[in-house]
Amino acid sequence: MGHTGLVVRILLVEDDDSLASVVARGLREDGYAVDVCGTVLDATHQMDVEDHDLVILDVGLPDGDGLNLCRSIRDDGSLVPVLLLTARDGLSDKVAGLDSGADDYLTKPFDYPELTARIRALLRRPTATRRPDLRVDDVRLDPASRTVWRGAITVPLTAREFALLQMLMSYPGDVVTREFLLDHVWDSNYDGMSNVVDVHVANLRRKLHIDGEPELIETVRGVGYRMGSAVS
Numbered sequence: 001m002g003h004t005g006l007v008v009r010i011l012l013v014e015d016d017d018s019l020a021s022v023v024a025r026g027l028r029e030d031g032y033a034v035d036v037c038g039t040v041l042d043a044t045h046q047m048d049v050e051d052h053d054l055v056i057l058d059v060g061l062p063d064g065d066g067l068n069l070c071r072s073i074r075d076d077g078s079l080v081p082v083l084l085l086t087a088r089d090g091l092s093d094k095v096a097g098l099d100s101g102a103d104d105y106l107t108k109p110f111d112y113p114e115l116t117a118r119i120r121a122l123l124r125r126p127t128a129t130r131r132p133d134l135r136v137d138d139v140r141l142d143p144a145s146r147t148v149w150r151g152a153i154t155v156p157l158t159a160r161e162f163a164l165l166q167m168l169m170s171y172p173g174d175v176v177t178r179e180f181l182l183d184h185v186w187d188s189n190y191d192g193m194s195n196v197v198d199v200h201v202a203n204l205r206r207k208l209h210i211d212g213e214p215e216l217i218e219t220v221r222g223v224g225y226r227m228g229s230a231v232s
């Protein structure tokens, strides 16, 4: 099943394997979908087969220069936000980075919170693919600020619960299967507990529950879950 464009998808181009795996793990824990590659060639291929919401691009790659790759992304007409990672700190490199069409840069070594702050800032920009709020019944979800409200009440969710709710709200009135949720909210190679979707739905229901108000997530026995009226 292909990418639905509903979860924020990041392409990480970094040939330092240990750095790439630390960053990718952090981003996945924060609820992003992440594709990782270590060469210009792989990055070009990844961008052909997937739509990314943001690219994190190391400048020094084994088969080429991240700056040139960034230029070719822009030459292709893509406005995807690009965050450069550079080991260098010279002013000329920064200027060259921004001249290449990159939106921002970060000098190594960097702290992970600094990286995620930059990512959030880039995704908030109007040039980024801004997704509208989702609404089902009295629940509202803002993908940009990653905030959920039921009525006027803000509902604090974990990154995974947020991604799960976002997926259910993206198909109002439709049954969303457990397999689809596993593929899109967890990694497709997820091999943890088999009832992970049900456990997270239960937590989501508990957090969205308001005494006296109707339950919003319906169980469709043996299949999956549904939000919103079946007849719209």
Ligand code: CA
Residues within 6 Å of the ligand: 014, 015, 016, 058, 059, 060, 061, 062
């Ligand atoms: Ca490198």
